[in-house]
Amino acid sequence: MKQILYLISPVFGRSRLIRYILLGIFAGACSFAFITAITRFIDLAINGSLTRIEPRYLLLCAAIILLLIGARRALTLGIIQSSQQLFRTLRQEILARILNSGYQQLTERRNHINTAILRDVYVLTEASMSIIQFFTALVMGVGCLIYLAVISIWLFAVTIAVVVTGVVVYSLNNQTNSQRFNQGRVLEDRFMEYFNAILNGFKEINMDPRKGNDIYEHKIGPVNNESYENNVAAHTGFLNNQMIGQVLFYLLIATVLLVFSIILHIKAGSVVSFVFTLLYLLSSIETVLGALPSLTRAKVAAIHIKDLQTKLAGESTENRLPARYILKDEFKSLEIADLCYSYHNGAFKIGPVNMEIRKGETIFIYGGNGSGKTTFIHNITGIRTPSEGQLILNGTPVTAADLPEYKTAFAVVFSDFYLFDELVGVPEVDASKWAYYLRLFELEDKIKIEGRHFSTTSLSTGQRKRLALIAALMENKPLLVLDEWAADQDPYFRKKFYTEIIPLLKKEGISTIAITHDDKYYHTADKLYKMDYGNLIREDINTYADSSFP
Numbered sequence: 001m002k003q004i005l006y007l008i009s010p011v012f013g014r015s016r017l018i019r020y021i022l023l024g025i026f027a028g029a030c031s032f033a034f035i036t037a038i039t040r041f042i043d044l045a046i047n048g049s050l051t052r053i054e055p056r057y058l059l060l061c062a063a064i065i066l067l068l069i070g071a072r073r074a075l076t077l078g079i080i081q082s083s084q085q086l087f088r089t090l091r092q093e094i095l096a097r098i099l100n101s102g103y104q105q106l107t108e109r110r111n112h113i114n115t116a117i118l119r120d121v122y123v124l125t126e127a128s129m130s131i132i133q134f135f136t137a138l139v140m141g142v143g144c145l146i147y148l149a150v151i152s153i154w155l156f157a158v159t160i161a162v163v164v165t166g167v168v169v170y171s172l173n174n175q176t177n178s179q180r181f182n183q184g185r186v187l188e189d190r191f192m193e194y195f196n197a198i199l200n201g202f203k204e205i206n207m208d209p210r211k212g213n214d215i216y217e218h219k220i221g222p223v224n225n226e227s228y229e230n231n232v233a234a235h236t237g238f239l240n241n242q243m244i245g246q247v248l249f250y251l252l253i254a255t256v257l258l259v260f261s262i263i264l265h266i267k268a269g270s271v272v273s274f275v276f277t278l279l280y281l282l283s284s285i286e287t288v289l290g291a292l293p294s295l296t297r298a299k300v301a302a303i304h305i306k307d308l309q310t311k312l313a314g315e316s317t318e319n320r321l322p323a324r325y326i327l328k329d330e331f332k333s334l335e336i337a338d339l340c341y342s343y344h345n346g347a348f349k350i351g352p353v354n355m356e357i358r359k360g361e362t363i364f365i366y367g368g369n370g371s372g373k374t375t376f377i378h379n380i381t382g383i384r385t386p387s388e389g390q391l392i393l394n395g396t397p398v399t400a401a402d403l404p405e406y407k408t409a410f411a412v413v414f415s416d417f418y419l420f421d422e423l424v425g426v427p428e429v430d431a432s433k434w435a436y437y438l439r440l441f442e443l444e445d446k447i448k449i450e451g452r453h454f455s456t457t458s459l460s461t462g463q464r465k466r467l468a469l470i471a472a473l474m475e476n477k478p479l480l481v482l483d484e485w486a487a488d489q490d491p492y493f494r495k496k497f498y499t500e501i502i503p504l505l506k507k508e509g510i511s512t513i514a515i516t517h518d519d520k521y522y523h524t525a526d527k528l529y530k531m532d533y534g535n536l537i538r539e540d541i542n543t544y545a546d547s548s549f550p
């Protein structure tokens with residue numbers, strides 16, 4: 001419960017939460033007043049004092065019912081609004097934290113985030129609807145118990161013995177049930193992982209349905225079965241608790257009527273009032289027990305959301321909005337001094353790497369698969385943080401605090417780029433620049449721009465890459481980083497890129513770092529480097545100067 005309250009109280013707000021609790025207590029008190037009035041009328045009827053229609057009793061009942069319904073409606077309306085607000089706030093907060101967190105942390109937590117957004121927030125919102133109901137029933141239960149003590153202290157003692165037995169049985173079983181819900185949440189993460197594999201690998205699956213069958217039978221199937229058994233066991237555990245509670249109560253009612261009232265010589269009127277109140281108490285206990293599975297699942301969800309929030313918050317300074325953007329003309333040089341980086345698993349390391357790029361220069365990097373080229377550009381663009389060494393921008397070392405501003409110097413087209421369907425992050429589209437690049441990249445017959453929105457992104461792979469590069473250039477950044485950009489271009493456009501476009505970019509003052517395997521065009525760069533098992537080695541451009549191209 002603590003974990004749930006930790007997440008919901010900031011959203012509900014302290015004063016609103018207190019108001020709901022007071023309304024809940026008031027609704028519970030109204031229910032309790034209704035029972036008291038009814039038991040009193042039962043007493044009067046049994047004594048023979050209730051012989052004619054009493055308008056004041058009818059009025060009293062009507063007043064209590066009106067107050068009760070009014071309080072419940074106000075409470076429920078408030079809870080509907082607040083729980084929807086909780087849903088909106090939690091989703092937005094998680095997304096804001098995601099946007100602020102580092103690339104590395106995010107890629108490591110992809111499944112956890114998916115499940116948090118798609119399931120945990122929903123489970124918690126649903127439970128927040130029942131939490132006040134839970135407390136209202138609890139208040140009413142306590143009220144009933146007090147009233148039972150007033151009617152007969154001995155019967156009350158018997159009732160308390162039964163309630164304590166029920167609570168002990170519940171507590172013993174609850175730990176196992178909570179563990180099962182926790183396990184259910186872990187299985188949900190695994191389900192999400194396989195589900196993403198199906199969505200992302202759908203082309204491959206479509207080509208050979210055996211692949212889909214394989215994932216379905218050997219991955220999704222076992223997880224689903226385990227989930228099924230786990231969830232059935234957890235819910236059955238709660239059902240057993242509920243059944244034990246009900247059996248204990250029905251036994252209590254039967255024995256109060258048939259045994260204890262006789263042994264303890266209790267008046268018929270008191271016995272009827274007692275049993276009537278017990279039935280109300282039973283309904284409160286059923287509400288409490290009925291809400292427990294969803295509250296337990298919500299507790300597990302709340303722990304996961306809190307855990308995610310804490311982890312993302314710890315890393316969230318990495319991608320804050322920059323205080324300012326580095327302008328194209330500001331850039332003079334970037335020096336990479338003794339930069340080292342190793343992945344968390346320690347399996348691969350680059351560095352120490354040294355390199356310098358000046359304004360308008362073009363640098364090509366080549367090297368074997370897995371030699372560390374992409375890792376290196378992730379480090380210089382700031383989406384991975386070097387473990388050692390320095391990035392020196394315009395003669396000033398870049399500190400961790402400078403990183404958001406530093407990153408604004410780069411426009412990047414990664415090899416696994418994502419093509420947005422509009423010019424995101426570009427406040428105003430320079431129409432003449434857009435038209436110029438569209439012509440340069442020979443896409444003028446293919447795409448138009450409406451506001452910031454591309455008319456289409458349904459293009460060939462090479463065309464999509466051209467559009468991604470146009471979008472990067474529209475950002476007007478001083479440094480352009482390309483990871484095997486030309487690999488998907490046809491020979492004609494590849495030649496145009498190296499011999500026309502790169503010189504044009506140079507003229508614009510753009511400095512380019514490109515990973516490429518096009519040795520035919522290495523000589524078009526100002527500097528050439530080879531990445532060799534994590535070591536960056538300067539190559540002599542003249543070696544490639546005689547390269548001819550068609």
Ligand SMILES: Nc1ncnc2c1ncn2[C@@H]1O[C@H](COP(=O)(O)OP(=O)(O)OP(=O)(O)O)[C@@H](O)[C@H]1O
Nearest residue numbers: 343345347348367368369370371372373374375376
């Ligand atoms: N997220 C990661 N966690 C751990 N190791 C990784 C990760 N990404 C890459 N590696 C390892 O780092 C090494 C370098 O990978 P990188 O992607 O930088 O190579 P590359 O030179 O760009 O290769 P390619 O030409 O195939 O694109 C690889 O051997 C790979 O196993």
